Amino acid sequence: MLLARSTVMMLHLYFLQSFSWVKAGIISPRCYFACEVLDGKIFSFGGLGSNSSDPHSWDIYDPCTNSWRFHSDPSIVPEIEDSVVMDGKIYIRCGTSALTSHVYAVVYEPSSGIWQHADADMVAGRQDPAVAVDGTLYVLDQSSGTRLMIWQKESREWIPVGRLSSLLTRPPCQLVAIGKKFYVVGRGLSTVTFDAENAGNMEWVMVSSSIPNLNSDDDVISCKCLSI
Template sequence: MSSVPFTMEHADKGKESSNSINEVEVTNSPIICGLPDDISLMCLARIPRKYHSVMKCVSKRWRNLICSEEWFCYRRKHKLDETWIYALCRDKSNEIFCYVLDPTLSRRYWKLIDNLPPQISKRKGIGFEALGNKLFLLGGCSEFLDSTDEVYSYDASSNCWAQATSLSTARYNFGCEVLDKKLYAIGGGGSKSSYHSWETFDPLTNCWTSQTDPKIVNEIKDSVVLDGKIYVRCSRYPVTPHVFAVVYEPSSGTWEYADDDMVSGWTGPAVAVDGTLYVLDQSAGTKLMMWHKERREWILVGKLSPLPIRQPCQLVAVGKSIFVVGRVLSTVVVDVDNLGNEDQVIVGSAIPGLLFDVNVTSVKCLSN
């Protein structure tokens, strides 16, 4: 009777076959026993986002579902998605951290996101933006100003970081915005090709497309999306201290200079709420300004108390609420519907910050 020797090759093939069978079984198994998958999805998608991490522990089938594009699209289509706020911070040793805030909790607090890619831990001038259900960390440079084109993405569903498609041009301290489901990287420092260039990332093709325009400069101060256009505040320093802004018109794909009256009051972080531009003026205290389109002037809408918030601050909006996020992640929430006259001190709900010192470099919101 002949025998066939059992080698490691046979063992590996056996494992691969077993793993394939297990994956098929997970894929073909019902989401909830006794229910059609479409009914199960309809039920599970209504569970608040704060419980999704627990749900992923129920089974592989549930984990795969919650991390899938199908889950993300279903919740967004049926307006079940919830917006959380993400803050990019830097401590005294210049190390980068990322925190998340669920604004729906009764006791709101900032939570650290673990496992940032170690390659970016000390980088400066990093772009930070949200597109779909992912956060993106783009470019940046070391203390020696050697810029990089590397991009990393964070999947909010799976809670994992991964390397993404690199920028066309290495750059740092650049404008970063999302418009029409595309990611924009604008101007900044780096190689000479970054000074007058801007590029767009299309997630459908997974590619960056680079273009140039002489109006784009390397000194980018801030950016905001307003009325379907990208506004970028720039400076030609040290050539001239003059601050100006350019605006991108997507219908023509061109950049034009923005209105000087609007630029004159754009002196700090900006955010748009229902088509209205708000700016935080931190030059003397902390004042919230509003750009009045019809009157073509800036209006003081209120002053923030210095007690719950520490400068410098960044702005982000969720619905009609503006989150003013300051040093140590001290946060004040302002409802634009409750803003009074210009002499009024703005009273908003406060969210406690951290017990150690960090500066907030950028704040974005992401729905999932």
């Protein structure tokens, strides 16, 4: 899938069966927005758009009808920092209050089409990138080095998995998941690959490999991999 923007935002879909690109219609122009796939549909929400009359909005693309639907909800704020799909729901984190440490996060329930506040214990103090693999939520804590955390649903608490070597990661980092693995991508595209299948052993041993970074100090703003 490729998002290309000129005077309007146009989505193009690439079909592996026919090796061809197909236009998927016009989407509301947005920048700094979040994008996820749920139930075979693409969700584009939040962000800033020069032509958007309602910043508290999102669009849903249905490949069966090759069309977009516009929605609005005051729970959506433009300044979205992170998003994940877990347990059939979309979670978005909208940043931290300048006066308190409160993290504003909401969750979308597709059966009702309603956004509501996410559980406080899940998002409390979470200001770093997250990724969900097979229903398990991971967060990369960058408050002191880079430490991987995992959300335990049963006890409803964050558990540390382990630290990543400072020789391999160059914060600030972003997370992106592909299959059973996710990638920690930092400054200069320094990349560490983590196999989520090995995260559940008794010793919580981190099994990873690394990709050398480029000769660059550019920060990575966002990483996302989507397929429908």
